[in-house]
Amino acid sequence: xxxxxxxxxxxxxxxxxxxxxxxxxxxxxxxxxxxxxxxxxxxxxxxxxxxxxxxxxxxxxxxxxxxxxxxxxxxxxxxxxxxxxxxxxxxxxxxxxxxxxxxxxxxxxxxxxxxxxxxxxxxxxxxxxxxxxxxxxxxxxxxxxxxxxxxxxxxxxxxxxxxxxxxxxxxxxxxxxxxxxxxxxxxxxxxxxxxxxxxxxxxxxxxxxxxxxxxxxxxxxxxxxxxxxxxxxxxxxxxxxxxxxxxxxxxxxxxxxxxxxxxxxxxxxxxxxxxxxxxxxxxxxxxxxxxxxx
Amino acid sequence: xxxxxxxxxxxxxxxxxxxxxxxxxxxxxxxxxxxxxxxxxxxxxxxxxxxxxxxxxxxxxxxxxxxxxxxxxxxxxxxxxxxxxxxxxxxxxxxxxxxxxxxxxxxxxxxxxxxxxxxxxxxxxxxxxxxxxxxxxxxxxxxxxxxxxxxxxxxxxxxxxxxxxxxxxxxxxxxxxxxxxxxxxxxxxxxxxxxxxxxxxxxxxxxxxxxxxxxxxxxxxxxxxxxxxxxxxxxxxxxxxxxxxxxxxxxxxxxxxxxxxxxx
Numbered sequence: 001x002x003x004x005x006x007x008x009x010x011x012x013x014x015x016x017x018x019x020x021x022x023x024x025x026x027x028x029x030x031x032x033x034x035x036x037x038x039x040x041x042x043x044x045x046x047x048x049x050x051x052x053x054x055x056x057x058x059x060x061x062x063x064x065x066x067x068x069x070x071x072x073x074x075x076x077x078x079x080x081x082x083x084x085x086x087x088x089x090x091x092x093x094x095x096x097x098x099x100x101x102x103x104x105x106x107x108x109x110x111x112x113x114x115x116x117x118x119x120x121x122x123x124x125x126x127x128x129x130x131x132x133x134x135x136x137x138x139x140x141x142x143x144x145x146x147x148x149x150x151x152x153x154x155x156x157x158x159x160x161x162x163x164x165x166x167x168x169x170x171x172x173x174x175x176x177x178x179x180x181x182x183x184x185x186x187x188x189x190x191x192x193x194x195x196x197x198x199x200x201x202x203x204x205x206x207x208x209x210x211x212x213x214x215x216x217x218x219x220x221x222x223x224x225x226x227x228x229x230x231x232x233x234x235x236x237x238x239x240x241x242x243x244x245x246x247x248x249x250x251x252x253x254x255x256x257x258x259x260x261x262x263x264x265x266x267x268x269x270x271x272x273x274x275x276x277x278x279x280x281x282x283x284x285x286x287x288x289x290x291x292x293x294x
Numbered sequence: 295x296x297x298x299x300x301x302x303x304x305x306x307x308x309x310x311x312x313x314x315x316x317x318x319x320x321x322x323x324x325x326x327x328x329x330x331x332x333x334x335x336x337x338x339x340x341x342x343x344x345x346x347x348x349x350x351x352x353x354x355x356x357x358x359x360x361x362x363x364x365x366x367x368x369x370x371x372x373x374x375x376x377x378x379x380x381x382x383x384x385x386x387x388x389x390x391x392x393x394x395x396x397x398x399x400x401x402x403x404x405x406x407x408x409x410x411x412x413x414x415x416x417x418x419x420x421x422x423x424x425x426x427x428x429x430x431x432x433x434x435x436x437x438x439x440x441x442x443x444x445x446x447x448x449x450x451x452x453x454x455x456x457x458x459x460x461x462x463x464x465x466x467x468x469x470x471x472x473x474x475x476x477x478x479x480x481x482x483x484x485x486x487x488x489x490x491x492x493x494x495x496x497x498x499x500x501x502x503x504x505x506x507x508x509x510x511x512x513x514x515x516x517x518x519x520x521x522x523x524x525x526x527x528x529x530x531x532x533x534x535x536x537x538x539x540x541x542x543x544x545x546x547x548x549x550x551x552x553x554x555x556x557x558x
Contacts, residue, residue: 156407159391159399166388169380173347175373175404 007135009254010247014138015199016218017246018145020226022192023219024242029153030185031165035091035216036076037193039098040069042212044194046102049111049207058119062198069194070187072098077183102209110208118202134203141199142243145192150239161185193219214267221270222249224277295495296323296346296463301355303345303519315341316352317519323463328489328496328510332503332538338519339499343465346497348372360462374404377456379449379469386452389441393432393451396440397421400455424458428484446477450484457488464489466498482509503535513538517546 019041026034044065051061072094079090103109124133152158163171164181172178193215201207226245232238253266261269303316315338323329331339345352346359348369356365359375379386387396398412398421418436425433428450432443440448449469456464466485470478486509489496500506506513513530515523515538522545525533533541543549 151411152409154411154413155409156398156402156412157409159395159412160407162391162395163388163399166390167385169385170388171399172370173373173376173378174399174402175370176407177368177370 005254005258007132009250011134011138011203012200013247013250014135014142015196015203016222016250017142017196017243018199019193019196019215020219020222020242020246020249021146021149021239022189022196023216024223024238025149025185025189025192027220027223028238028242029162029165030182030189032080032087032182032186033091033216034073034076034186034189035088036072036094036098036186036190037091037216037219038212038214039095039102040072040190040193040212041197041200041215042102042207042209043072043098043105044069044197045201045207045211046105046111046197046209047194048198049113049201050105050107052113052116052118052202053111058117058122058202062119062195062202065198066191066195069197070191072194073186073188073190074183076190077179077186080186081179081182099209106207106209109210110206113202113205113207116205118205119199120202138199138203146239146243150236153235153239214270217267217270217274218249221273221277222246224274225249225252228277295325295327295360296321296497297356297358298322298346299356299358301342301345301357302353303341303350304353307353314519316345316355319355319519319521321514321521323495323497325495326493327512328494329498329512329514330506330510331497331499331514331516332501332506333516337516339516340467341519342516343378343467343497343499346463347376347378347465375462376465377403377459377461377463378465379452379456379467381468381471383445383449383452383472386455387440387448390439392437392439393425393443394418394421394436396451397424397455397458401459403459403461424454428454444477446473446481449473449477449481453481453484453488457492457494460492460494462495464494464496466496468499468501471501485509503538507533507535507538515542515545517542517548522546 019037023037026032047065047068048058048061051064052058076090076094079085079093080087085093120134120137123137124130126133129136153162160171160176161181161184164176164178164185168178197212200211222245223242224245225248226241226243227238229248230237230241230244232241256266256269257263298319298321301316301319303314305311305313305315319342331342333339344350346357348364348367352365356363358364359372362375364372364375388399394413394417398417401417421436422433430447430450432447432451440451443451453469469485470481473481482505485498488494496510498510507530511530512524512526514521523541
């Protein structure tokens with residue numbers, strides 16, 4: 001693999017890692033399979049691209065993407081907690097609604113950011129940043145966000161959030177409004193996902209209506225890969241694991257592509273990775289101790 | 295302390311499965327009193343505790359705790375006053391979190407959860423000191439995940455979490471029933487110690503009639519959503535298990551389901 005491919009893959013991996021961290025917050029911390037992600041990733045990209053092409057400051061556009069992502073997540077959370085719609089369906093409803101909303105935001109199916117000012121072009125214009133500016137900005141972002149999410153999960157609020165996903169009955173009886181926890185968790189998660197979407201769009205210099213499709217599965221695959229390779233003994237380790245998982249996933253995809261597989265097969269491969277990871281524990285227990293006929 | 299007036303709860307109202315879980319219950323509990331609750335399955339014991347804790351809205355009646363009317367408060371807002379230990383040792387702790395994390399969450403019971411680091415060093419000393427009282431060696435395992443503990447250890451931990459920040463009212467829902475006899479004995483002993491030392495107002499459901507008469511200072515019996523027997527003071531000291539069974543038959547007109555009760 002050429003060094004250019006390695007560089008590009010790492011940059012992309014770091015940006016996707018932010019999305020993976022979002023998926024981790026719902027899937028692992030809240031124990032909630034949130035499909036909003038497919039819509040909110042595109043929402044972030046669409047928002048940033050639209051604002052930037054309309055002449056807004058790219059940093060401002062990225063911030064707005066985060067906030068709109070939070071709103072999308074809260075909407076899913078409200079559907080689930082206040083109106084008792086199942087987690088899966090709540091996410092699908094928001095995701096479906098977001099498809100139309102994203103098209104409205106963009107006004108067309110894709111927007112090019114060629115020759116537009118982006119956070120990366122800003123950063124690359126700083127001294128010494130011309131060559132590795134994208135990599136450094138993406139890395140700094142991941143480190144800062146990862147650190148703050150770790151700290152957040154160690155706060156009183158963060159503990160209550162984790163307990164909501166672990167034992168809702170218990171933490172409610174300790175005086176925590178678990179509905180509020182779920183809504184906050186979903187908001188933060190989708191905020192991060194949309195934020196990642198805005199980064200990816202500004203890096204690849206376009207936003208596309210279909211760029212979020214399958215994002216939840218990519219997120220799950222990355223979370224699982226990271227957890228398997230690095231472990232989850234402490235929260236710090238788990239956060240590090242999912243961030244690395246995001247980068248490693250991109251690495252695997254890059255290698256697979258180099259081996260000659262076509263890009264359209266990627267979703268199949270990703271799904272297979274997730275299926276394998278999900279069924280392995282069950283297969284293991286099934287084969288290691290067969291039940292006797294009683 | 296706890297004052298329950300004409301409390302009614304009907305499940306599946308208006309359907310063929312309609313079931314009156316609480317039938318106009320009135321009940322008064324003084325501060326520091328320890329009441330054991332017995333009754334056959336479906337008598338409404340757990341529903342009674344659930345109604346007090348706010349797990350579901352009731353149909354009519356009032357619940358007053360320490361002069362505060364909590365009838366319409368959701369469960370999480372009543373947590374300020376109430377601690378609870380369930381029968382299932384898994385349900386009182388968060389398995390994927392460490393012992394100290396579980397403890398600190400209990401220490402903040404009923405408080406607003408803030409964006410500040412949850413565990414400080416002075417908390418750890420306090421936790422060690424409290425865990426030492428359990429005599430299970432957990433004081434050296436603050437950062438162990440709760441999923442690695444046995445059922446008995448988890449239930450002892452839950453009891454500690456329910457009581458070390460003293461609640462106005464402690465609800466125990468057959469909290470020793472799922473443990474092996476020796477562990478059950480230990481957890482019950484811990485219960486008696488802590489409720490006596492802190493003078494906690496306690497409601498304990500049990501299926502063990504011996505426990506029902508010898509633990510605490512008052513026994514009530516429930517049947518079909520009503521309290522049909524309430525014994526305390528001198529009378530309670532002379533009552534035997536057989537007397538209790540007879541009283542049940544007289545008061546309810548049916549047999550007490552005794553297998554589990556007698557041999558529990």
